[in-house]
Amino acid sequence: xxxxxxxxxxxxxxxxxxxxxxxxxxxxxxxxxxxxxxxxxxxxxxxxxxxxxxxxxxxxxxxxxxxxxxxxxxxxxxxxxxxxxxxxxxxxxxxxxxxxx
Numbered sequence: 642x643x644x645x646x647x648x649x650x651x652x653x654x655x656x657x658x659x660x661x662x663x664x665x666x667x668x669x670x671x672x673x674x675x676x677x678x679x680x681x682x683x684x685x686x687x688x689x690x691x692x693x694x695x696x697x698x699x700x701x702x703x704x705x706x707x708x709x710x711x712x713x714x715x716x717x718x719x720x721x722x723x724x725x726x727x728x729x730x731x732x733x734x735x736x737x738x739x740x741x742x
Contacts, residue, residue: 664701664703666694679700680700682700707735710738714732
């Protein structure tokens with residue numbers, strides 16, 4: 642549910658269910674749409690200021706980064722050592738984002 646009590650639809654990104662993006666940082670929270678709070682980067686007093694805002698911006702970019710990594714993995718060439726290494730790193734990040742690591 643969002644902050645106004647509405648049910649929130651979730652999106653499935655290759656076997657991952659999360660609040661649909663895009664997510665944005667409104668200065669106080671990371672939100673989906675205008676009301677759905679996804680994260681509160683200032684939940685800890687230690688995070689007020691630059692670090693909390695940087696965390697919020699990173700969190701807000703998460704859905705797009707996951708989609709980009711999945712697209713890279715779909716189109717990448719595993720036949721080279723560097724391609725295989727890049728894919729391994731990308732796949733590990735995707736697994737972490739999906740809670741599989």
